[in-house]
Amino acid sequence: MTSSAPPISRSSANMVDGEFAFTEADFRKISAMVHGDAGIYLPEAKATLVYSRLAKRLRALGLTSFKDYCALVADAEGLDERQKMLAALTTNVTRFFREPHHFEHLRDKVLPPLLDAARRGGKVRIWSAACSSGQEPFSIAMTILSLMPEAVDRDVRILATDIDPNMVAEGRRGIYATQLLDGVPPDLRKRWTTPAPGGEARMADEARALVTFNELNLIGEWPMKGRFDAIFCRNVAIYFEDDTQARLWSRFAPMINPDGALYIGHSERVQGPAVSLFRPDGVTTYRRTAGAAA
Numbered sequence: 100m101t102s103s104a105p106p107i108s109r110s111s112a113n114m115v116d117g118e119f120a121f122t123e124a125d126f127r128k129i130s131a132m133v134h135g136d137a138g139i140y141l142p143e144a145k146a147t148l149v150y151s152r153l154a155k156r157l158r159a160l161g162l163t164s165f166k167d168y169c170a171l172v173a174d175a176e177g178l179d180e181r182q183k184m185l186a187a188l189t190t191n192v193t194r195f196f197r198e199p200h201h202f203e204h205l206r207d208k209v210l211p212p213l214l215d216a217a218r219r220g221g222k223v224r225i226w227s228a229a230c231s232s233g234q235e236p237f238s239i240a241m242t243i244l245s246l247m248p249e250a251v252d253r254d255v256r257i258l259a260t261d262i263d264p265n266m267v268a269e270g271r272r273g274i275y276a277t278q279l280l281d282g283v284p285p286d287l288r289k290r291w292t293t294p295a296p297g298g299e300a301r302m303a304d305e306a307r308a309l310v311t312f313n314e315l316n317l318i319g320e321w322p323m324k325g326r327f328d329a330i331f332c333r334n335v336a337i338y339f340e341d342d343t344q345a346r347l348w349s350r351f352a353p354m355i356n357p358d359g360a361l362y363i364g365h366s367e368r369v370q371g372p373a374v375s376l377f378r379p380d381g382v383t384t385y386r387r388t389a390g391a392a393a
């Protein structure tokens with residue numbers, strides 16, 4: 100009789116060849132934690148990405164297996180590392196004036212009546228939800244300043260939030276490598292950024308004064324009480340499942356003033372029960388319908 104190796108169960112088989120054992124059970128634990136914490140859905144096809152992004156963390160911690168890493172991040176003592184895991188697994192890609200048609204719509208259709216009202220004492224509120232390192236809210240700020248250089252003296256404010264504290268810190272710093280300013284129209288770049296040491300550029304004080312950065316998880320509680328005239332929520336819902344996306348669009352509706360704007364990412368669509376709460380007003384651009392009041 101020939102002896103044969105015991106069968107390897109699917110959950111204990113290695114998913115990725117590499118320095119550290121990484122089983123399907125490890126992957127499932129990590130994806131469940133990321134889903135629970137941030138709403139982000141990681142299909143099995145992302146196993147290699149998860150491995151490569153977290154292998155650095157295992158090395159930094161001197162761990163030898165993903166099993167040990169999972170035990171650490173599942174433990175109350177591992178809260179700090181859990182945050183680092185989330186930061187490593189989220190995609191922070193962003194650019195100044197990304198999807199420029201949104202900023203043209205904001206400048207030409209949304210801001211003119213709002214800024215007129217602000218000149219007469221009214222307030223303007225815009226939310227950049229999932230702002231990454233700040234290029235999106237600063238693009239909004241420069242768009243406002245292009246129409247109203249004295250905006251900071253009026254009641255005009257931009258709230259910029261992200262789940263990742265490192266991104267929030269970068270936004271607050273407001274200093275970028277000069278080549279990252281490529282998407283900024285030259286006149287705005289000249290007026291609202293200043294050269295900083297080391298080949299960097301600093302956002303002008305007028306732009307910084309318009310933006311407040313805070314940590315906020317879109318699938319958690321939102322402390323804001325007032326409504327917004329426009330919400331930018333771009334290129335984050337794509338990482339959520341359909342029902343999480345639908346819940347998000349429905350939660351935005353009562354947070355937006357009647358006829359206020361919602362800008363979403365190029366591969367996202369308002370779907371589900373929220374469809375009746377918004378009307379399309381351009382490419383991935385929506386307006387809140389009157390019936391959507393809270």
Ligand SMILES: C[S@@+](CC[C@H](N)C(=O)[O-])C[C@H]1O[C@@H](n2cnc3c(N)ncnc32)[C@H](O)[C@@H]1O
Pocket residue numbers: 136137138139189190191192193194197228229230231232235260261262263266315316317318332333334335364
């Ligand atoms: C690809 S960036 C998009 C940045 C910007 N909105 C843009 O379109 O250029 C996605 C951002 O969403 C953030 N994010 C992921 N899950 C989140 C959540 N549950 N709540 C808030 N922000 C989240 C990430 O930290 C990341 O900075």
